[in-house]
Amino acid sequence: xxxxxxxxxxxxxxxxxxxxxxxxxxxxxxxxxxxxxxxxxxxxxxxxxxxxxxxxxxxxxxxxxxxxxxxxxxxxxxxxxxxxxxxxxxxxxxxxxxxxxxxxxxxxxxxx
Amino acid sequence: xxxxxxxxxxxxxxxxxxxxxxxxxxxxxxxxxxxxxxxxxxxxxxxxxxxxxxxxxxxxxxxxxxxxxxxxxxxxxxxxxxxxxxxxxxxxxxxxxxxxxxxxxxxxxxxxxxxxxxxxxxxxxxxxxxxxxxxxxxxxxxxxxxxxxxxxxxxxxxxxxxxxxxxxxxxxxxxxxxxxxxxxxxxxxxxxxxxxxxxxxxxxxxxxxxxxxxxxxxxxxxxxxxxxxxxxxxxxxxxxxxxxxxxxxxxxxxxxxxxxxxxxxxxxxxxxxxxxxxxxxxxxxxxxxxxxxxxxxxxxxxxxxxxxxxxxxxxxxxxxxxxxxxxxxxxxxxxxxxxxxxxxxxxxxxxxxxxxxxxxxxxxxxxxxxxxxxxxxxxxxxxxxxxxxxxxxxxxxxxxxxxxxxxxxxxxxxxxxxxxxxxxxxxxxxxxxxxxxxxxxxxxxxxxxxxxxxxxxxxxxxxxxxxxxxxxxxxxxxxxxxxxxxxxxxxxx
Numbered sequence: 001x002x003x004x005x006x007x008x009x010x011x012x013x014x015x016x017x018x019x020x021x022x023x024x025x026x027x028x029x030x031x032x033x034x035x036x037x038x039x040x041x042x043x044x045x046x047x048x049x050x051x052x053x054x055x056x057x058x059x060x061x062x063x064x065x066x067x068x069x070x071x072x073x074x075x076x077x078x079x080x081x082x083x084x085x086x087x088x089x090x091x092x093x094x095x096x097x098x099x100x101x102x103x104x105x106x107x108x109x110x111x112x
Numbered sequence: 113x114x115x116x117x118x119x120x121x122x123x124x125x126x127x128x129x130x131x132x133x134x135x136x137x138x139x140x141x142x143x144x145x146x147x148x149x150x151x152x153x154x155x156x157x158x159x160x161x162x163x164x165x166x167x168x169x170x171x172x173x174x175x176x177x178x179x180x181x182x183x184x185x186x187x188x189x190x191x192x193x194x195x196x197x198x199x200x201x202x203x204x205x206x207x208x209x210x211x212x213x214x215x216x217x218x219x220x221x222x223x224x225x226x227x228x229x230x231x232x233x234x235x236x237x238x239x240x241x242x243x244x245x246x247x248x249x250x251x252x253x254x255x256x257x258x259x260x261x262x263x264x265x266x267x268x269x270x271x272x273x274x275x276x277x278x279x280x281x282x283x284x285x286x287x288x289x290x291x292x293x294x295x296x297x298x299x300x301x302x303x304x305x306x307x308x309x310x311x312x313x314x315x316x317x318x319x320x321x322x323x324x325x326x327x328x329x330x331x332x333x334x335x336x337x338x339x340x341x342x343x344x345x346x347x348x349x350x351x352x353x354x355x356x357x358x359x360x361x362x363x364x365x366x367x368x369x370x371x372x373x374x375x376x377x378x379x380x381x382x383x384x385x386x387x388x389x390x391x392x393x394x395x396x397x398x399x400x401x402x403x404x405x406x407x408x409x410x411x412x413x414x415x416x417x418x419x420x421x422x423x424x425x426x427x428x429x430x431x432x433x434x435x436x437x438x439x440x441x442x443x444x445x446x447x448x449x450x451x452x453x454x455x456x457x458x459x460x461x462x463x464x465x466x467x468x469x470x471x472x473x474x475x476x477x478x479x480x481x482x483x484x485x486x487x488x489x490x491x492x493x494x495x496x497x498x499x500x501x502x503x504x505x506x507x508x509x510x511x512x513x514x515x516x517x518x519x520x521x522x523x524x525x526x527x528x529x530x531x532x533x534x535x536x537x538x539x540x541x542x543x544x545x546x547x548x549x550x551x552x553x554x555x556x557x558x559x560x561x562x563x564x565x566x567x568x569x570x571x572x573x574x575x576x577x578x579x580x581x582x583x584x585x586x587x588x589x590x591x592x593x594x595x596x597x598x599x600x601x602x603x604x605x
Contacts, residue, residue, distance in 0.1 A: 020280070025272070032279050039286040046294035069293065072242050076286050079249045083282075086256055087275055093260075094268040106269045109343070 005045040012038030025091040025101040029084065036080040040073050117171040117186040120156055120194050121234045127152075128226035138218055142209055145222045149202045152229075156198045160191045164584060168601045170239070178603045179303040183239035185602055188588045189439065190236045193366060196443055197236070199570065200358045200450040201229050203563040208351045210559045211457050216261050216349065224261075228254035228355060235363045239602055241292065241299040244367065245285050248331070252278050255360060258352045259344065267347040274344035281330035288323040295320065302602035305374045305595060314378060321376035321383060325368065332364025334424060335394040338417050342401060345413045350457025353409070357416050358450035362442060365423045369438060372427055373592040374599075380430055387428030392519055394421030395526040402533040406468040408459060408541065411533055412452050415492065418526050419445045425519060426507050434510030436589035440582070441503030444574055448491050448500065451567035455485045458560035459541065462551045468537060472544035478554075481561045482542040484568055489534035491571045494527050499574035502582065 012034050019031030052063030095101045127148045134141045163169060168187040172178060205225065212221060231251025238244050259271045293299055295317060296307040311317050326337070333341040345356050376383055398417025405411060419441070426438025462478055463471040475482030487498075494500035504527065511520040551557065574581055591597045 020276075028276065032276065032283075035280070035283050036286075039283045039290075042287055043290040043293075046290040068299075069290075072289070072293075072299075075242070075246060079246070080279075080283075082253065083249070083256075083275070083279055086253075087272075087279070090256075090260065090268065090272055090275060093263070094272050097263075097265050097268055106272075108266075108269075110266055 001049045002045050005041060005049065009038045009042040009045060012041065023103045025095060025103070028103070029087050029091060032087065033080075033084055036076075036084070040076055040080075043073050043076065044069055114169055114171050116159060117169045117184055117237070118173075120152070120159070120198075121184070121230050121237065123148075123152055123155075124226040124230035124233065128223045128230060131226055132220055132223035135218060135220055135223065138214060141222050142217070145205050145225070148226075149198070149205045153198045153202045156191070156195050159186070160195045163188055163191045168597075170602050170604075178239075179298055179300045182243050183300060183302070183602050184237050185239035185301075185598070186237055187591070187598060187601065188584065189366075189369075189592065192439075192443065192584075192588065193236045193362070193446075194233045196446045197229060197232050197359055200355070200446060200567070201225070203450060203454070203567055204351050204355055207354070207454055207457075207560065207563040210556055211351050211461070212349060213262075219261060220257065221261060224254045224257040225355070227251075228258065228359070230254075232359050232363055236366060239301050241301060241304065242289050245282070245289060248285070248363070249282060251360065251363065252282070255356060258355070259348050261352060262349055264347065270344045270347045274340060277330060277340040281327050284323065285327045288320055288327060291320040291323065300602070301370070301374060302599045305599050306603070308375055308378060318376070318379045318382055321371075321379075322386075324371060324376075325383070328364045328367045328371070329390075330364075331361065332368060332424075333361050333394075333417055333420050334390050335397050335417075335421070338394065338398070338420075341416065342410060342413050345416070346407065346410050350409070350453055350460070353413070354450050354453030354457070357413065357453050358446045361416055361420060362446050365420060365442060368424065369427055369435070369442075369592070373430075373435065374595055377430075377595070384428045384430045387424050388516060388519055391421045391425040391428055392522045394418065394424060395522055399526045399529040399533065403529060403536075407466050408468055408471075408537055409453075409456050409466055411468075411537060412449075412456050415452075415530060415533065416449060418530060419449070421526070422504065422507060422523065425523065426510065429507070429510045429514050429516065431510050431513065432586075432589050432593045433506050433513070435592050436582075436585050437503050437506030437510055439588055439592075440506060440574075440585050441500070443585075444491075444499040444503050444571060447567050447571045447574065448488060451488050451564045451571065452485075452492065454564035454567065455481065455488060455561065458557055458564065459485065459537075461553070461560060462557050463541065463547065464549050464551055468540050471541045471547055473542070473546040474550065475542035476546050477550055478557055478561075480565070481557065482538075484561060484565050485542070486538055487572070488564070488568050489531070489538060491568065491575070492534060493531035495531070497575050499571045499578075502575055502578045 016031045016034030019027050047066045047069040053061040055064045055067045171184040173182040228251055231247050234247035256275055330337045345353050395418040402411050402414035422441050423438045426434040460466050491498040491500050494504040508520050
């Protein structure tokens with residue numbers, strides 16, 4: 001199970017980075033979303049996807065699920081959700097003001 | 113007493129909510145922000161005094177003992193930086209109403225400011241690696257809000273890149289936390305410091321350590337990852353640039369200091385010698401950038417980068433004196449970068465242009481601004497007896513003891529070039545014929561200069577009063593070098 005999840009995470013990372021390197025704003029945002037999914041999946045995989053009892057204090061339990069990565073992922077998902085929505089609004093404003101969604105045309109060093 | 117350690121994070125968070133609710137009544141918000149930030153400053157000052165007298169205070173969130181719950185660690189280093197943060201923040205709050213347009217203030221400047229302070233204080237004080245990620249995100253969220261304040265064309269363009277870089281490095285942060293959790297089974301910093309020694313595959317740990325360094329190096333603007341910094345720090349309003357330049361990159365450097373003196377200290381021959389090379393290149397490239405432009409604000413922005421090189425140098429040398437130098441330089445740099453951005457903001461308002469070639473003779477009309485800027489430049493370059501000198505001499509002494517002669521030469525040379533880049537502003541901008549179109553708003557310029565004067569005064573005190581300050585810094589650096597104090601205060605064994 002861990003191996004499948006790791007491969008899936010790596011596919012998400014590679015597609016994410018491919019999209020991140022594109023010129024269109026929206027594709028870049030899709031890239032960051034994919035990378036964040038990959039990172040979250042990776043976090044879950046790293047603690048081993050164990051089955052068994054819930055992590056409660058009960059006698060006679062040898063295998064139980066590790067609760068910490070799930071708590072970490074939940075936090076990370078909320079954060080990346082917030083940042084992505086902000087990034088979408090920012091991209092829209094950037095597009096309306098600069099009249100372009102092409103990163104190639106958003107270079108330059110005029111700071112007004 | 114222990115619960116007081118949470119307040120430097122919780123109070124700004126509460127103030128942020130209140131400021132967001134009050135935001136329509138701008139005068140009340142201003143007054144509220146000024147009063148609360150002065151109160152916070154006094155409170156944090158008292159807390160710092162207590163900690164320096166009686167040792168670290170460690171708070172465990174929810175009362176869960178250390179490796180299970182999240183620890184908030186108020187050790188001398190953390191509280192010193194929180195205090196410096198609050199000093200700069202208070203100066204910024206008094207600077208803001210004069211430099212921001214009323215519309216910008218109304219668009220949640222004060223709410224975002226308090227959120228930024230909460231995030232920065234949290235990042236300094238947390239004792240948990242994942243919690244560090246969360247506080248990084250809190251301060252970055254606030255900085256995203258602040259950087260777009262004003263809604264300019266170039267501003268949005270550069271903000272987008274800034275958000276992207278930070279988002280990508282945050283994702284790498286999650287990945288490295290995942291690796292560390294897989295290898296050691298903990299994310300508590302003190303617990304990690306204990307466990308890294310017992311890990312079987314030390315090589316993997318070093319590799320993960322370098323991924324984590326990559327994350328912090330992006331935030332701290334270390335060569336070759338600094339290229340996002342100049343453009344995105346030069347576009348926002350001067351008060352926002354001052355907050356960013358004084359606080360944000362320093363959080364990255366603080367994280368490097370914390371992690372590489374506490375956790376990854378087993379392979380210093382690999383990790384710390386890489387730092388020395390990176391420090392050298394950071395100094396060279398930063399100072400070349402500062403000499404390459406005529407935009408006054410960009411010159412100061414580029415000067416953030418060599419300072420990062422100096423602090424990284426101390427971590428790379430990894431001796432108690434060199435670490436003391438890094439900590440001293442860190443504190444000094446926060447204060448002086450804040451002051452310089454404040455003064456540059458005043459200069460740009462006074463001259464009406466950012467281009468050095470179009471301004472001259474500003475000192476004839478605004479002598480206070482001119483002379484304070486001159487002293488600030490000397491402090492930045494590390495001319496004795498000011499605070500930059502104390503930090504630099506500790507670092508150079510550490511470098512000579514370790515026989516890193518090339519590093520010492522580069523450091524000395526880059527200090528000289530920093531002085532040159534700042535003197536260019538002074539010679540071309542302040543000296544010479546009185547220019548046309550110089551602003552007549554004497555009262556406003558004076559009010560804009562005062563926060564800078566206060567911070568420059570503090571920097572002078574850090575230099576001349578070194579005899580009073582240095583013993584504290586020395587005990588901090590010994591504590592960092594020995595490690596056991598931090599570990600035992602968190603884990604309470």
